[in-house]
Amino acid sequence: MTHALARYGLVTAALLCTTALAPAQVKEPPRTEKVKLDIRYRIRADRDERVRQYLDLQKFLANLGFEDTRKNEPDYDLEILDSNAERFTGTIPSAKVLDVLNNPRVLNILFAPDGFMLPAEADKPVAIKLGLRSDYLPAIQQKLHRQVIAQLAGMGFSEALGYDTQGYTLVRGTIQAKSVPLLVRDLRTEPSGWFLPLVRQDQLPSPLRDRNPVRWAEVLPIADVTAPLTPAPVVPAQLRYSADLRALLGNAAAKNAPLRVEVIFENRITDFDAVRTLFLGRFPGSSVDGIIGNIVHVRLPRASYVEGISQEPGVLGVRLPRQGAETIVNAATGKSTTPAEAIKAARLDELYKRGYTGAGVKVVLIGSDFTGADKLIGTELPKRTKIIDFTTELTPELLPFPADPLRAGAGTTAAKALAAVAPDADLILVRIDPGCFFHLNAIIRLTRGEIQYTDALLVRLNELANRTKTFDTDRAQAVAAYKAAYSDLTDNEVAVTARKKAKADLDGFIQKEKELVELTDRFNNYQKDITKGLEGAQVIVNTLVWESGYPLDAISDFAGIVDRLATDLPPRIVKPLTPHKPPLVWVQSASAAGASVWGGPFLDANRDGLMEFVPPKTKLPADNWSPALNFLGIRAASGSVTPELAAGTKLRFTVQWREPADPNFPEADIPVRPLTIRVLRQIDPNGEKRSSDEMAEDARSVSVPNVIYRTPTFLVFEQMLEFTVPAAGRFALALDSAAAAEPLLPALQREVEIYPRIVIETLGTSASDPKVVFRSYTAPTAGVGTPGDALGAITIGTDAPGALVGGGTGLTLRGKPDVLGPNTLTLGAQTASGPGVATAFAGGASVLLLQARVAGPNVLAATGIEPGKKLELPERWLKIVPSIAKRRE
16 A cells, blocks of 8 residues: 555645644654765856855865765866766765755755665665655645656655655655665656656656655665565455455365355345245255345355355345344443442332332343353342243254353343343343344344244244155155065075164164154244243343444334334324234443444545545644554553554454445446555554654455445445454554546546444454454444444443444434443442443333333333433432322222
8 A cells, every 4th residue: 555545636725725734753763873975966157156166065065074985086176167067975974964955056865874785686675765845835745745656656666655744745665776876866857768768857747847856865774675465366256255254265174164144135135935945946955044124144054155145136245144242341341330329320219119120021131142041040030031042043953052152141141230120020031143133123023923933933944844754754665664674574684684674774763753853842842932932022122232234324124123113103093903012112232342433424635545534633642643544452341552462363344334326327336435444564663673654564455345235325335354463563444445437427427425434343352351442543423333323222321431422423413322321230249341231221220111101112211311311210200100009099
């Protein structure tokens, strides 16, 4: 990546004039005590005047400590009279080298560390730094900077990455060794042929053609020049794969292993049977376990099917299932309170005094792991607690997934927090696979009695029917073989062997029949659990949050479902055919990602293609010189952030943004702003041997952005990059957008405003482990994730520092979270923190309010709690709440 990754046309001067120059944050290593200096000067005068000016220049240089290494050459004394002579070569103290330019006769200089020798290989790169003329307006100065880099490219120059241009007056990079001596010449005449420059001076663009732009050139003593990153190209057949899926399929051994994927279709799926038939017919052994909107969750018997699936008509992409993030940290991250203290602070104890403890209210708590919850029933959990494992329906054998050690006990902690508030509620703990977003919709439909079988359970039913049919056929054949074998009771060897084999085969079906009966029992019991257990639930509490993979800003299909069901329709004059169902009460956790998320407008004030994370004139943080570089750090559970990333840390960067559809080409799926994620490493942060702004590119997203959602009016894109830290060090993230090609017709030129949201996932860690975060620039208004962005959801957050707020990036008027709960609770011997704890607490409060017959869907707002404020029941509302005894009267 060059400093200007995408070369746009001329930039508006007024825009650039508003761009503030960053204060110097770059640390430079000291130069050697003396440097070798090559001076190009010019004296245009008659003989006597030349002699006077020449002597004056010599005196000026001598006062600076310049020592001419050519003064003992035979013809040296004749240069004072030679009007064509224009070079001095020698050494000078490094502290005075730039003072040479103060003499008006000096045109430009080239210097290198004393004792430095150019490489013998003419094409070997040499690190250099150039100082440009700086007396231009900002727009013209940037233009000159671009022109100089383009001119140097003909001399084998390669621009450095992400360095501080100091207001576009500095150029840094590498150049071929054979071109280094040419830097003291007039750049406008280089590169040149035998007699003339390759491009005539009058044909050069302005301001480059007006005068030599380079004032000084420095050769840097860097032996190991960092080679530019050359990522492997993406095979065209894999352009529709997500980056994580592409990396997985790069392992040849994984191609024949079973795999779960999500297939993104162009349109919303409305016919489940048609999709299931498609996959079963085209990809035998595959299983469609769930659908949400335009995304189909498929279990494949072998990963090699992915290539064929990606080429199916209507398929936009294939990816690995996106995992929901935990919002509970099983550790203290601030001042802790006991449940009793939190209940009193929220004035929920006033409801206890009136007899409201949650009795008769069924509440569903969704989590990823409820290990140990069964042992707490009747003590820390209500007696009427039931556990349902939705991962059971995801395997043909109807056996639940093993527990994930990285998520151990997260759901159990939430259950304890909810039960502490509503001790007598009918608590249903629902474990889901965090990669199965579609289960949220299935849970809603089951609680409202809309379905008896989930999509996955219908597939299991079909598999069970086929398995039973196959068993009956095979057993009938075995019985027939048994009868045929025992029709011959002779003692000959062939008959005896046939009878033994027939008996063994028939005996084997006894065990198979037993297994089939057990499978059938598991199916029936599970189907009964999910229908009877969930039906009639009045509150659904969810502590999982999806930060990417699904459209944010409340435009996803599931957010639409929540909004629709959370709206209580007005009564009809005509009696409805079905009983009226109360509005959905969905209590949802806000994101716990904090500084791991950045969101905001794509700013590019200088039009160089690099996104700036902060507006112009914003003061930059310490040790940062560019608003386009967002340095990363590791945040501990205590909240402290260290700037170095540990070796071996596995990261996933995902950026999501939305663009309006092109009315001229409604079927196009190419973004106007195709974003590229780049990870840069700071080579020498302390500036001991190299400048601290020297960066090396360690990773770059190479595929085209994937469309994850489209409508006739807009498209949602995502770009992903997975990166493993090769060695401990400091890293920064940059986001760039290449310049769009100029259309043939000016009327087709498009400019769009986008609001990207970048998420950093630290892979292979639990919620309590340290996380990689943005250190330079953060954006607390980047949104609370999904499904908390749905208007109909009661989104619960905390007042912890850096907590994310807002309904989405750029949606400043959509206030989320709705209510703030306690950030940290001490639950017996355990202390837990995060918005998930607050959500469970608020879920318990919602149960009490429903028992008190508060109108839904937002039962908390119905009491008069102000949006975005702490959960505290207003005194004026409590005064009108009757006790249960009075209600019964």
